[in-house]
Amino acid sequence: MKIYIANSPEEIKTAVSEAAKVIKAGGIIAFPTETVYGLGADAGNPDAVNRLYKIKKRDKNKPFTNLIASAGQIKKTCVVSKEAEKIIGTFWPGPVTLIFRSSAGKEGYRVPSNSIALRLLQECGRALVAPSANPSGFKNPKDARTVKGYFEKEIDLLIDGGSADLGIESTVIDFSPGRPSILRTGAVSVRDIREKTGVELDIASEL
Numbered sequence: 252m253k254i255y256i257a258n259s260p261e262e263i264k265t266a267v268s269e270a271a272k273v274i275k276a277g278g279i280i281a282f283p284t285e286t287v288y289g290l291g292a293d294a295g296n297p298d299a300v301n302r303l304y305k306i307k308k309r310d311k312n313k314p315f316t317n318l319i320a321s322a323g324q325i326k327k328t329c330v331v332s333k334e335a336e337k338i339i340g341t342f343w344p345g346p347v348t349l350i351f352r353s354s355a356g357k358e359g360y361r362v363p364s365n366s367i368a369l370r371l372l373q374e375c376g377r378a379l380v381a382p383s384a385n386p387s388g389f390k391n392p393k394d395a396r397t398v399k400g401y402f403e404k405e406i407d408l409l410i411d412g413g414s415a416d417l418g419i420e421s422t423v424i425d426f427s428p429g430r431p432s433i434l435r436t437g438a439v440s441v442r443d444i445r446e447k448t449g450v451e452l453d454i455a456s457e458l
Contacts, residue, residue: 267367290384319372
């Protein structure tokens with residue numbers, strides 16, 4: 252695994268460029284977001300996605316979230332309601348994941364606010380499947396050192412961009428059934444979403 256420190260503008264440029272090369276070649280990387288560190292693979296490369304499931308030790312019935320550079324990337328394939336538009340306009344880029352129904356089924360998307368993550372997505376020019384950078388059942392990583400301990404021999408490249416700002420996963424809202432429902436509470440509270448957007452949200456029974 253190659254490790255790139257990304258503190259200065261030049262370091263970030265180099266790290267992002269090298270990480271994008273790995274992604275385009277079908278590899279797997281780890282990188283910082285504003286929530287926690289994530290693993291990344293080309294969402295359009297089935298072999299890379301399958302490898303990511305193995306590394307994460309994750310059930311394939313649990314789909315990965317897609318990170319994208321802008322909301323415009325989803326509007327050609329997903330049904331985006333007026334309520335979803337309000338949340339996108341208020342909380343993207345940021346720590347809110349939205350699930351939509353598309354021709355492929357249910358798909359989750361997020362535009363991150365972390366500058367390294369955004370530059371990486373722009374450099375790659377494609378969506379990345381990007382779960383948290385920990386094996387299933389283990390603690391979410393807030394820094395590169397923890398990621399290295401989990402996956403030193405299993406991933407191709409790690410961008411060390413310092414500690415994640417929030418250290419908590421994104422809030423997940425499901426728009427696929429029609430009326431939006433909170434599936435996971437996270438960095439943005441239900442109250443904050445309601446007050447800032449006026450969107451009424453159901454709460455999943457298991458929360």
